[in-house]
Amino acid sequence: MPIVTIYYDRIRKLLKQSVSIEQIIETLPYLGLDLEEKSDDYVRVEYNPNRPDFSTDYGIARALNGLLGFEKGAPNYFVERGDIKVFVDSSVKSIRPYIVSLVVKGLKLDDETIRQIITMQEDLHAGIGRKRRKVSIGIHNLDVIYPPFTYTTVPPNYRFIPLNYTKPMSMEEILRDIDVGREYGYIVRGFNRYPIIIDSKGGVLSFPPIINGELTRVTSLTKNLFIDITGTDLEAMENSLAILAAAFQDAGGKLVSVEINYEDKVMITPNMKPNHIPIDLNLTRKLLGLNLSKFEVKECLEKSRISVIDKDESMIAVIPRYRVDIMHPVDLVEEVVIGYGLANLKPTIPRGSMLGRFNENLMKLDRVREVLIGLGLIEVMNFNLVSREILYDKVRRKERRVLQVESPKTKEHEVLRDQLLPSLLFVASRNLHEEYPQRIFEVAKVCILDNRKSSRVREEYHVAVLIAHAEANYSEAKSLLTAFIQQAFNKQIKTKPTNHYMFTLGRVAEVYVNGKKLGWLGEIHPQVLNNFNLRVPVVAFELNLDLLN
Numbered sequence: 001m002p003i004v005t006i007y008y009d010r011i012r013k014l015l016k017q018s019v020s021i022e023q024i025i026e027t028l029p030y031l032g033l034d035l036e037e038k039s040d041d042y043v044r045v046e047y048n049p050n051r052p053d054f055s056t057d058y059g060i061a062r063a064l065n066g067l068l069g070f071e072k073g074a075p076n077y078f079v080e081r082g083d084i085k086v087f088v089d090s091s092v093k094s095i096r097p098y099i100v101s102l103v104v105k106g107l108k109l110d111d112e113t114i115r116q117i118i119t120m121q122e123d124l125h126a127g128i129g130r131k132r133r134k135v136s137i138g139i140h141n142l143d144v145i146y147p148p149f150t151y152t153t154v155p156p157n158y159r160f161i162p163l164n165y166t167k168p169m170s171m172e173e174i175l176r177d178i179d180v181g182r183e184y185g186y187i188v189r190g191f192n193r194y195p196i197i198i199d200s201k202g203g204v205l206s207f208p209p210i211i212n213g214e215l216t217r218v219t220s221l222t223k224n225l226f227i228d229i230t231g232t233d234l235e236a237m238e239n240s241l242a243i244l245a246a247a248f249q250d251a252g253g254k255l256v257s258v259e260i261n262y263e264d265k266v267m268i269t270p271n272m273k274p275n276h277i278p279i280d281l282n283l284t285r286k287l288l289g290l291n292l293s294k295f296e297v298k299e300c301l302e303k304s305r306i307s308v309i310d311k312d313e314s315m316i317a318v319i320p321r322y323r324v325d326i327m328h329p330v331d332l333v334e335e336v337v338i339g340y341g342l343a344n345l346k347p348t349i350p351r352g353s354m355l356g357r358f359n360e361n362l363m364k365l366d367r368v369r370e371v372l373i374g375l376g377l378i379e380v381m382n383f384n385l386v387s388r389e390i391l392y393d394k395v396r397r398k399e400r401r402v403l404q405v406e407s408p409k410t411k412e413h414e415v416l417r418d419q420l421l422p423s424l425l426f427v428a429s430r431n432l433h434e435e436y437p438q439r440i441f442e443v444a445k446v447c448i449l450d451n452r453k454s455s456r457v458r459e460e461y462h463v464a465v466l467i468a469h470a471e472a473n474y475s476e477a478k479s480l481l482t483a484f485i486q487q488a489f490n491k492q493i494k495t496k497p498t499n500h501y502m503f504t505l506g507r508v509a510e511v512y513v514n515g516k517k518l519g520w521l522g523e524i525h526p527q528v529l530n531n532f533n534l535r536v537p538v539v540a541f542e543l544n545l546d547l548l549n
Contacts, residue, residue: 001046002123003036006057008043010112014061014250016070024064030342031063050325053243055123056116058250059322066305067338073307074320077249077272082256084226086197089152090263095188096195096208098234099151100241100269101258102227103142104248109220113251117218120247124240128324132184135231135240136209138197140216142224145199151230153193160196160204161214171207180211197228206230225253239324241270246322272321279308279315280329287333289348290340300339301332361461365443368463368545371488375480377439377465382423384444385413390422394531396501401449403457418448420464421502421542425524428468429532436536437469443545462519464542468534474507474523477539481521485513489548495521502528511543519543 008021015024028035028045033054037044045060053059065071082103092099107113121137129135159168162178169177171194175185187209188194197205204213208230218225227244229237245255260267279301285291292300294315298308306326307318319326326332337345369379385405392399403416417423420442428438443463450458465484467477478495485493495509500520508522521541529538 001034002049002055002126003044003046004055004057004060004119005042005044006060007041007112009041011057011061011064014058014065015068016065017068019068023068027064027067028060030338031060031067032338033060049123049127052124052127052240052324053246053322055120055243056247058116058247059243062246062250063305066303069303071305072302074274074305074318075246077246077255077321079245079255079257079270079272081268082258084256085148085259085261086228087148087150088260088262089150091153091193092151092195095153095191095193096230096232098232098237099197099228099230099260100234100237100267101149101229101260102241102245102248102270103256103258104225104227104245104253105142105223105256107223107225107248107251107253109218109222111220114218114220117247120244124243128236128240129231132209133187133231134233134236135229137240137244138206138208138212138216138228138230139218140205140212140226140228141218141222142226143222145203145205145216145226146201147199149197149199149205149226149228151195151197151228153191154196155193158194158196160207162207163212163214163217165214174207174210178211184210195230197230226258238269238271242272242321243324245270245272246320274307274321275319275323275326276309277317277319277326277329277332279317279332281315283329284333284336287330288337288340288345290345292336292340296340297336300336303339304335306332306335364545364548365461367488368443371484372441372463372465374487375483377441380424380427380440380442382420382427382442382444383413384416384447386415386417386423386426387412388414390426391415391417391419395422395425395528396525396531398501403447403449416447418446419542420444420446420462421466421540424464424466424540425528425532425534425538428466428534428538432533432535437467437472439465439467441465461545462542463545464540466538466540468536468538470536472523472537472539474521474539477521477523477541478509481511481541485548489513491548501525511541513548516547518547 011024025043033045033047036046047054084103086099086101088099124137125132156172157170159170161168162174175181175189195208203215205216206212206228229241231237249255257268260269284297301308301317309316309318317332402418405414408414424440424442445459446462448458449456482493485491491513494512498508498510500508502525503522504525508520511518511521519542524538524540
């Protein structure tokens with residue numbers, strides 16, 4: 001989870017009224033922020049990635065002003081119409097087709113503000129940007145470049161000076177020799193041309209999504225910024241730009257639009273128009289268990305920095321553009337309870353005479369686990385999807401119809417297992433270096449094709465046990481099985497010799513309890529041991545727990 005450092009002197013300047021540090025710290029958790037570290041000068045908080053507007057102290061201060069009652073409703077964002085243009089060349093279509101931009105003027109930057117901006121940029125890259133694949137952000141010193149700008153592509157041998165370097169490098173050298181190039185180069189590697197943003201004099205702003213040019217380095221002396229966002233998801237890009245724009249206005253900057261010229265359309269960015277979502281009063285009251293009036297709901301939402309239009313019989317929430325996490329009426333219910341105050345909710349006992357109780361089947365499974373652990377075994381957990389090789393070839397089993405994945409991505413997840421022992425053998429094969437004896441078990445659901453079921457699938461809970469060491473034998477396995485059934489179910493087992501593809505002939509038996517066949521018990525066949533590269537004898541059993549009560 002991402003972390004933001006909030007310095008007390010900065011946050012107090014961003015709040016509209018004077019408030020104590022103690023009150024700020026007490027209020028932060030009610031915004032959904034987890035306190036990670038507290039010192040005399042700062043507090044570090046962890047925020048949920050679904051709130052990317054919390055990636056700077058500006059966004060957190062914006063929310064605090066609402067929750068503390070210093071400001072109400074959605075903030076207003078004014079974007080002045082600008083004259084800077086970006087021209088998009090058709091060559092970027094197949095690589096990274098979109099770009100949106102913003103100009104910010106009149107900023108007063110200091111080292112901490114720059115650090116906050118960089119942190120916000122990287123958090124947006126990691127979250128909304130999906131590690132720069134969908135969205136990558138460039139922040140530039142506007143005063144050293146000459147519009148209009150062109151978003152185009154260049155060949156691999158094109159050279160410019162990347163950020164933090166002093167000599168020109170080719171695009172291929174950047175991808176090969178620079179850390180950020182090696183980390184994100186996979187996004188553009190494989191194309192015969194690479195995306196680039198240049199000004200009217202050929203100065204390089206950025207090689208997206210890899211690195212900016214040294215030409216546009218931002219320092220504490222920078223007053224005006226040009227922001228570019230390139231990517232493959234236009235909605236995610238516009239969301240990111242809106243979050244950046246809100247933070248820059250809160251930092252004292254003036255927002256100026258940029259005209260983006262595509263071959264077939266013209267866009268003016270950023271778009272800071274708020275979104276509108278109807279408020280479902282009945283849903284709000286039902287989910288919260290509070291009989292709130294329309295006025296109270298309005299007051300709560302305004303404290304969450306959301307305005308409300310009360311129109312005739314309906315209420316409309318006005319969502320500020322940076323709140324990209326609000327998409328559904330249920331999201332508004334969450335904002336209502338934040339504005340209401342989680343501390344103000346009173347616990348109540350639900351009406352009704354019916355009492356809850358533990359699920360009997362789950363209690364049985366817990367009892368099985370407790371007994372086997374008490375008998376000295378270690379529980380393991382495996383994926384229900386396994387390879388055909390493990391389920392068939394390695395255990396000498398003939399192919400049969402099972403539930404299989406259509407077009408599986410990996411060989412290890414081809415079929416849904418209908419027994420557990422092959423998985424335990426695989427676990428043992430991956431732990432050859434560990435000490436013996438190895439005594440493991442698994443309790444899990446298996447899926448068996450059954451045409452008698454409407455779904456054509458029968459689900460059963462099985463338990464499987466495996467014991468591996470130099471002297472493991474049938475008698476040890478039967479003794480353990482007898483003790484397990486006795487302690488877990490207070491029943492006795494009976495065994496009947498049989499044949500089974502996984503076990504050694506003459507060392508395998510069917511297991512019965514109260515006349516019901518539960519499964520098999522025996523010594524694993526030498527060929528199966530060899531298939532799994534196991535070098536010691538192995539005994540095992542597997543039972544259908546659904547037949548035991």
